[in-house]
Amino acid sequence: MPPVDVAAEVTSNQPLSADYNVLTLAAPAIAAAAAPGQFVMVKAGLGHDPLLRRPFSVFEVLRDARGAPTGISILNKRIGASTELLYAARQGQRLACLGPLGQPFVPVDPPVEAWMVAGGVGLAPFAALGESLSGRGVRATLFYGARRAAELFYLDFFRDLGVELVLTTEDGTAGERGRITVPLERALASRALVTPGAPPMIYACGPEAMMAAAAKLAMRYHAPCFVSMERTMGCGLGGCYGCVVAVRGPHGRAHHVRSCLAGPVMAGDQILWD
Amino acid sequence: MDLSVRIGTLTLQNPLIAASGCFGYGVEYADLVDLASLGGVAVKGLFLEEREGHPAPRIVETPAGMLNAIGLQGIGVRRFIAEKLPELRARQATVIVNICGTTLDEYVELARILSDADGVAALELNISCPNIKEGGITFGCSLNGTFDVVSAVRKVTRLPVVPKLTPNVTDVSSFARAAEEAGADAVSLVNTFLAMAIDVETRRPKLSNIVGGLSGPAIRPIAVRMVYECRQAITIPIIGMGGIADARDAIEFMIAGASAVQVGTASFVDPFIWPKLLDGIRSYMERHHVARVADLVGTVDTGPAAPERSGA
Ligand SMILES: Cc1cc2nc3c(=O)[nH]c(=O)nc-3n(C[C@H](O)[C@H](O)[C@H](O)COP(=O)(O)O)c2cc1C
Numbered sequence: 001m002p003p004v005d006v007a008a009e010v011t012s013n014q015p016l017s018a019d020y021n022v023l024t025l026a027a028p029a030i031a032a033a034a035a036p037g038q039f040v041m042v043k044a045g046l047g048h049d050p051l052l053r054r055p056f057s058v059f060e061v062l063r064d065a066r067g068a069p070t071g072i073s074i075l076n077k078r079i080g081a082s083t084e085l086l087y088a089a090r091q092g093q094r095l096a097c098l099g100p101l102g103q104p105f106v107p108v109d110p111p112v113e114a115w116m117v118a119g120g121v122g123l124a125p126f127a128a129l130g131e132s133l134s135g136r137g138v139r140a141t142l143f144y145g146a147r148r149a150a151e152l153f154y155l156d157f158f159r160d161l162g163v164e165l166v167l168t169t170e171d172g173t174a175g176e177r178g179r180i181t182v183p184l185e186r187a188l189a190s191r192a193l194v195t196p197g198a199p200p201m202i203y204a205c206g207p208e209a210m211m212a213a214a215a216k217l218a219m220r221y222h223a224p225c226f227v228s229m230e231r232t233m234g235c236g237l238g239g240c241y242g243c244v245v246a247v248r249g250p251h252g253r254a255h256h257v258r259s260c261l262a263g264p265v266m267a268g269d270q271i272l273w274d
Numbered sequence: 275m276d277l278s279v280r281i282g283t284l285t286l287q288n289p290l291i292a293a294s295g296c297f298g299y300g301v302e303y304a305d306l307v308d309l310a311s312l313g314g315v316a317v318k319g320l321f322l323e324e325r326e327g328h329p330a331p332r333i334v335e336t337p338a339g340m341l342n343a344i345g346l347q348g349i350g351v352r353r354f355i356a357e358k359l360p361e362l363r364a365r366q367a368t369v370i371v372n373i374c375g376t377t378l379d380e381y382v383e384l385a386r387i388l389s390d391a392d393g394v395a396a397l398e399l400n401i402s403c404p405n406i407k408e409g410g411i412t413f414g415c416s417l418n419g420t421f422d423v424v425s426a427v428r429k430v431t432r433l434p435v436v437p438k439l440t441p442n443v444t445d446v447s448s449f450a451r452a453a454e455e456a457g458a459d460a461v462s463l464v465n466t467f468l469a470m471a472i473d474v475e476t477r478r479p480k481l482s483n484i485v486g487g488l489s490g491p492a493i494r495p496i497a498v499r500m501v502y503e504c505r506q507a508i509t510i511p512i513i514g515m516g517g518i519a520d521a522r523d524a525i526e527f528m529i530a531g532a533s534a535v536q537v538g539t540a541s542f543v544d545p546f547i548w549p550k551l552l553d554g555i556r557s558y559m560e561r562h563h564v565a566r567v568a569d570l571v572g573t574v575d576t577g578p579a580a581p582e583r584s585g586a
Binding site: 002005043048049050051053080081096231232233234235237239240241243244245246253254255256 | 331333335338340541
């Protein structure tokens with residue numbers, strides 16, 4: 001189905017911290033078609049400044065009491081002009097929202113386990129994915145790293161889904177102190193000893209260095225791995241070639257693919273991490 | 275109401291063209307936009323061979339605009355003809371192929387190959403991409419180079435030849451004149467303005483290529499001025515562009531002297547902009563009793579302002 005452009009009403013704006021918020025948007029058509037890992041292009045304001053739309057992963061798919069899709073939410077972090085406006089968005093305001101776009105996560109089914117690896121705002125695609133995994137009866141773990149305890153969000157949401165949590169913070173205020181790839185590596189190593197030949201599916205989203213580390217660990221332990229790449233996008237539709245990712249091309253040469261069409265979810269072993 | 279415009283031997287059903295590099299190969303939009311409803315589709319710049327372009331980051335937003343340094347990533351002319359042109363033909367798009375070479379011979383070869391292909395309406399010679407050192411910009415920044423590449427291509431094709439001019443020169447109109455003298459059917463302008471953005475926290479350029487081309491509403495007044503200047507200098511049609519974001523902007527270019535217009539950056543923001551632009555042009559024509567959109571071209575009134583029109 002081709003993407004649709006909706007003048008989506010902001011139905012709520014929930015601040016999570018001084019930098020993060022969750023916006024819920026009324027967009028039944030997008031919600032009905034969206035698969036975990038896909039994204040929307042959102043125009044933060046009217047007029048020419050800021051000009052471009054911004055890509056956001058579909059954070060949650062919202063449903064009414066009967067289970068019918070009503071909208072989506074996005075996880076926003078203040079880093080520039082557009083995200084600043086979205087942090088301050090008011091309920092009732094309308095935002096142009098185009099989607100769903102891009103390649104979703106490749107799902108798994110039991111007995112394969114799913115390990116989600118999130119860093120900071122890289123949590124963005126995992127609420128929807130966690131929900132879908134739990135609906136399929138897949139055992140899931142979320143490895144989630146942030147700067148500090150106050151920036152670990154939606155923990156109860158994942159607990160309620162039955163997702164096991166492994167947390168790290170840079171300052172040690174929650175979970176283990178350090179990088180999330182440290183407990184990830186430990187878990188992969190001990191699992192390889194206990195149940196060799198049954199690797200989990202790894203899904204990663206976060207800073208590029210974190211995704212590179214997760215993808216390399218997955219390769220070392222022969223686990224399949226998909227990452228959600230973040231790039232500045234011009235259009236989200238394949239028109240501008242602005243959002244490319246370097247992948248292994250024919251004859252081992254680097255080949256640039258558009259992350260809006262070939263991604264944002266891509267196989268970790270295909271990407272040329274530098 | 276007649277919306278058609280003429281570009282040399284080519285008649286476009288309306289003056290709206292998707293700008294090169296901003297609409298992929300057109301096929302990416304086939305399910306979103308009725309390609310047959312556009313005046314034309316200018317496809318992403320093509321070399322003879324495939325090219326990978328520059329690494330990311332390739333684009334960055336700036337006030338009311340953006341910088342890009344894509345580096346002309348592309349599939350090469352043969353794959354374009356085999357893989358993209360058939361669908362464009364099936365969708366009845368009016369296809370303008372934007373071509374780039376590093377040598378005169380490459381432009382000639384591209385023109386020959388595309389002249390034999392079925393479904394190409396015109397050739398736009400990209401001698402103005404600011405993002406690659408070895409590319410056609412060396413032609414586009416030299417009057418002799420512009421003359422030579424246009425006349426060489428002119429000799430080998432019957433397709434309309436439309437050199438695309440760079441704004442990164444002191445006097446664009448002299449380049450328009452060189453193109454006309456060399457036998458161009460029209461000129462298109464402007465390509466992007468060479469520009470730069472730096473992250474002051476890290477002191478690193480925001481683009482991998484260090485510099486890039488500025489497009490979007492920020493450049494519109496300069497582009498309008500350049501179209502106006504070229505209109506005084508040449509008699510062949512001008513395809514105008516640079517920051518067009520609504521129907522009034524498009525009409526402004528036509529009044530300044532453009533027979534047709536291209537829209538790039540604004541179509542990123544609103545991929546469904548085309549019917550809105552067309553409706554806006556139609557309602558302007560109704561309001562101003564203009565029967566043929568071509569009658570708007572170059573009608574800017576620069577005489578002394580009548581007292582009752584001078585405003586406050
Ligand atoms: C991402 C991007 C890629 C572009 N690629 C090309 C290209 O391949 N060939 C070309 O002649 N112009 C290219 N251009 C220039 C546009 O066709 C157009 O001249 C310019 O962007 C000004 O119009 P606008 O402000 O409506 O975008 C590109 C522009 C952008 C933004």
